[in-house]
Amino acid sequence: MVKEASSTKRRSYVYGPVASWRLGRSLGIDPLNPPKTCTFDCVYCQLGKTARKVSEPLSPRECPEVGGVVQELREKFGKTLPKTLDYVTVSGFGEPTLYPFLKELALAIKSVVLRVPLAILTNSSLLHRSDVRDALRFFDLVVAKLDAPTQELFELINQPSSDLKLDQVVNGLKELRKLIGRKLAIQVMLLKSSKDQKLNNAEISVIKELSKVLSEVLPNVVYLNTPTRPPREPHIEPLKPSELIAAKEVLRSSLPEEVAIETYSPQTLAAAPLLKKPSEEEVLNLLRRRPCRLVDVALALQANIDEANKVIDELLKKELVEATRHAGEVYFKTKL
Numbered sequence: 641m642v643k644e645a646s647s648t649k650r651r652s653y654v655y656g657p658v659a660s661w662r663l664g665r666s667l668g669i670d671p672l673n674p675p676k677t678c679t680f681d682c683v684y685c686q687l688g689k690t691a692r693k694v695s696e697p698l699s700p701r702e703c704p705e706v707g708g709v710v711q712e713l714r715e716k717f718g719k720t721l722p723k724t725l726d727y728v729t730v731s732g733f734g735e736p737t738l739y740p741f742l743k744e745l746a747l748a749i750k751s752v753v754l755r756v757p758l759a760i761l762t763n764s765s766l767l768h769r770s771d772v773r774d775a776l777r778f779f780d781l782v783v784a785k786l787d788a789p790t791q792e793l794f795e796l797i798n799q800p801s802s803d804l805k806l807d808q809v810v811n812g813l814k815e816l817r818k819l820i821g822r823k824l825a826i827q828v829m830l831l832k833s834s835k836d837q838k839l840n841n842a843e844i845s846v847i848k849e850l851s852k853v854l855s856e857v858l859p860n861v862v863y864l865n866t867p868t869r870p871p872r873e874p875h876i877e878p879l880k881p882s883e884l885i886a887a888k889e890v891l892r893s894s895l896p897e898e899v900a901i902e903t904y905s906p907q908t909l910a911a912a913p914l915l916k917k918p919s920e921e922e923v924l925n926l927l928r929r930r931p932c933r934l935v936d937v938a939l940a941l942q943a944n945i946d947e948a949n950k951v952i953d954e955l956l957k958k959e960l961v962e963a964t965r966h967a968g969e970v971y972f973k974t975k976l
């Protein structure tokens with residue numbers, strides 16, 4: 641049974657699988673009840689304005705119990721799904737480290753999903769707390785946000801709760817790195833604004849500052865992203881593929897070799913205005929010739945990755961396609 645506060649509305653805790661350029665086909669788990677609750681109110685947030693801005697984990701009575709969330713996962717997981725998933729990811733409608741039973745949730749999810757790796761997407765705001773860092777030890781991958789190297793840009797871009805400081809965030813990331821080692825990825829959202837020149841973290845001077853902070857944190861990988869979905873503030877603009885590549889080059893020249901850098905696929909981005917849903921026949925034709933990951937299908941067909949994911953879902957349901965795991969990644973091929 642899911643116990644909920646009477647003021648909150650019940651909704652599904654498990655969603656997807658959704659397509660992610662970083663995590664492939666990922667089944668999402670969102671343990672927070674609406675409305676959107678976060679420690680930040682990022683200008684680029686695709687979920688709209690933060691309804692409840694908080695600075696510490698929620699009280700247990702405001703949240704679903706672990707058993708209710710995991711029961712729903714168990715029902716959805718079934719027999720076929722594990723073969724088609726790259727990750728199960730705790731993420732969703734707000735900041736997931738606000739969930740007060742995060743460690744218990746991770747352990748319970750792992751007991752269901754077994755060999756499918758478990759990831760979490762966090763905005764890093766609560767990493768100064770040892771209880772939150774301790775819970776993150778039970779994930780196979782932590783993708784943590786860091787968009788700004790200065791307090792001023794942090795406030796402009798992420799609009800954090802007033803008592804959250806960038807120093808705390810960076811120190812929390814360093815402590816987490818000591819605890820979980822190479823399971824740490826940092827995601828940076830690079831953007832500019834048509835209204836406010838200061839709202840720009842893609843300037844070369846800012847990227848250089850950011851690289852100093854990232855060198856201290858030393859994540860396994862840095863994901864450079866840019867807002868491609870409608871942002872909360874309409875004046876927020878994504879970077880062009882060439883600007884993303886320039887940012888990557890600046891980071892590459894200053895970060896240690898051991899830190900990998902991946903950018904949102906410029907090929908997919910370049911095709912953004914022409915995004916199409918591929919037909920089932922196009923996907924089948926491709927998979928008949930070679931097994932592909934979701935991202936390979938999207939790139940090969942110059943298609944939107946979400947739309948390619950939906951077509952693959954349909955083909956899996958019709959049993960025209962099957963999934964196999966190779967070197968830790970999920971490949972789709974036609975059934976013989």
Ligand code: SF4
Pocket residue numbers: 678679680681682684685686687690733734735763
């Ligand atoms: S941290 Fe994530 S959920 Fe929160 S406001 Fe920023 S983008 Fe939205």
